[in-house]
Amino acid sequence: MSTTLIKNAIIINEGESFTGSVLIDGSLIKKVYKDSEELPKAEKEIDASGMYLIPGVIDDQVHFREPGLTHKGDISSESRAAVAGGITSYMEMPNTSPQTTSIEALEAKYQRASDVSMANYSFYMGATNDNLEEVLKVDPLKVCGVKVFMGSSTGNMLVDSNDTLNHIFKEIPMLITTHCEDETTIKENSEKYRSLYGNDMPFRYHAAIRNDEACYKSSSKAVELATKHNSRLHILHLSTKKELSLLNNTIPLKEKRITGEVCVHHLWFDESDYDVLGSRIKWNPAIKSVTDRDALREGLVSNLLDVVATDHAPHTLQEKQNSYFSAPSGGPLVQHSLPVMLELADQGILSKELVVEKMCHAPAILFRVSKRGYIREGYYADLALVNPNANQTITDENVLYKCKWTPFNNTKLKHAVIRTWVNGHLVFDNGVINEQKKGSRLLFDY
Known part of the structure; x- marks a missing residue:
């Protein structure tokens, strides 16, 4: 030793x-x-x-693109970027190719990570409309949670059957994490703005298409299901002021059944940045108004929001440079999420201690991570x-991401x-x- x-x-x-x-x-x-x-x-x-x-950051939401999408990123390249950003543990999402919707696919990821991952790792089991029996085989001692796409976002994993959703929330004993955006609202808004602007619609309207109504309608449904079945629900990447009304800050985190995550990009950018950054800040859910951004910041301070993560989701710059309806949503973040959050602390928006609480301690508490997330003996x-x-100075040239660009360029x-x-x-x-x-x-x- x-x-x-x-x-x-x-x-x-x-x-x-x-x-x-x-x-x-x-x-x-x-x-x-x-x-x-x-x-x-x-x-x-x-x-x-x-x-x-500080304790190593635990990022509860990343997309490292392996298997099947490794031209965008892979476990080796993105975990290297993660440790360069102080992230020592990550939890990776199931919308890969093939999707992580079987025990066999899940364990294949773990085997790959054991060979190449620079950081500690866990992988979500993905729920679909018809794989509940397989999901129930997951060992909660060895897997971080189950992911349910209540908005399809990317990867075609939308769970839209009310019967399936009720069974998922009733029968799964471990933590359920959700992407919440209402598909019907988004489709209607997309048709409206496409008719006004065509395929070359300005990116600034991304927040209008994936608006607060779409988010709240889906998030409130998830909360309703979790309350009905007393499930453990963690709502990922909350992006609106309105959704904060669904959360509670009067209960200690370890006792909460319903919790919320906010991502770095929703705390840093607002919709005024679209005209300069365009597709580089196109995420689902969308970056929204400065009012929403400021409410999310306050939600962290008041403990309505429990965890800060990245939703790191790289695409190639060539893919991102397409017109609005063709450019994919998502971007790389793990290398600079901690420095960006400490910058917000330096600006007096929150404290350094709160940054550590929300990026290190809280994920460990919420996910019940064994012996990590703190500077403690043993x-x-x-x-x-x-x-x-x-x-x-962050530039496209000094990032470690396989995609070789960053929304924080310059x-x-x-x-x-x-x-x-x-x-x-x-x-x-x-x-x-x-x-x-x-x-x-x-x-x-x-």
């Missing part, structure tokens, strides 16, 4: 910030030291004075070291991740990826 001592860092963890040190022994955190405590010797010592040391040494004065940020440890192994060190060891399958405490 090798030992590493990270000294004199500003540790941000469990609602406080303090100067301290962390001793890593093998894959685990052996000891956390306050500033005044005497430090031991270690085989490797890193002076982290002035740097933030926990896995999943850690990110951040330089708060790096003054980096954005200047003060913060940058400089080192990342996964299971005690230094996987990212000032721009260099160390592939000597791979990440591990996440396990869950039920």
Whole structure:
């Protein structure tokens, strides 16, 4: 077992910030030291004075495109970008090719990740209109959850049978995550705007097509089903002020049956950015008004919203450069989600401690991730070291994504991740990826 001592860092963890040190022994955190405590010797010592040391980020929603869509990204390339952004664990979505809707397809992903993933991993089982029997075979100790597309988005996995939805919410004992957008509303809006503008419709109307009505109608249906059957429901990528009324901030997270996630792009951009960025910020659900954006930010602060994630979903730039109705939705985010969130903290919109709570602690609590998400003795040494004065400029040329572009092109940020440890192994060190060891399958405490 090798030992590493990270000294004199500003540790941000469990609602406080303090100067301290962390001793890593093998894959685990052996000891956390306050500033005044005497430090031991270690085989490797890193002076982290002035740097933030936080638990590794747990991203509960990514699309790494493998199998079948690997021209856009793959588990190897996107997990490399993830660890460069301080993300040490991720949960990946089932709308691949083939879709992850059988135990065989699910386990094939786990096997692939064990060979190539730089970060720790879990994969969602996808629900369809006719695979409930297969979904019920999933072991909740080894799989993060079940994904239900109540809006089809991409991948043709729409679950639109009311009978099936009732059975899913009634019979599945583990966490159910949902993409919520009402298909009928979206189709009607699409026809309306296509008749007005044709195929070359300006991207600014994406928010009008996938509007708050489409989101709320579907999200409220999911909440109704979860309430009826006492299910554990996690609504992904909430994008509207209106949907916050469906959530509760009077219950501790570990006791909540209905929870909400917000994504970095919905907290950073608003619809005024479409005219400059166009398809680069075309996501489903859509980025909406500044009123919605600001309400989501406040929803984080007030604990109506529980988790911050990315919905990392790369496409090639050639695909994204199509006209509105042909350009796919989604974009890459994992390499810069943490620095962007810390930038919002620097702007006074939220606190650094809240960033760590929503990106590290809360996913661990919500998904019941075993021994991760905190800087605690006996926990896995999943850690990110951040330089708060790096003054980096993000460009298409310096990203690690396979698609080689970013919605943050030419954005200047003060913060940058400089080192990342996964299971005690230094996987990212000032721009260099160390592939000597791979990440591990996440396990869950039920």
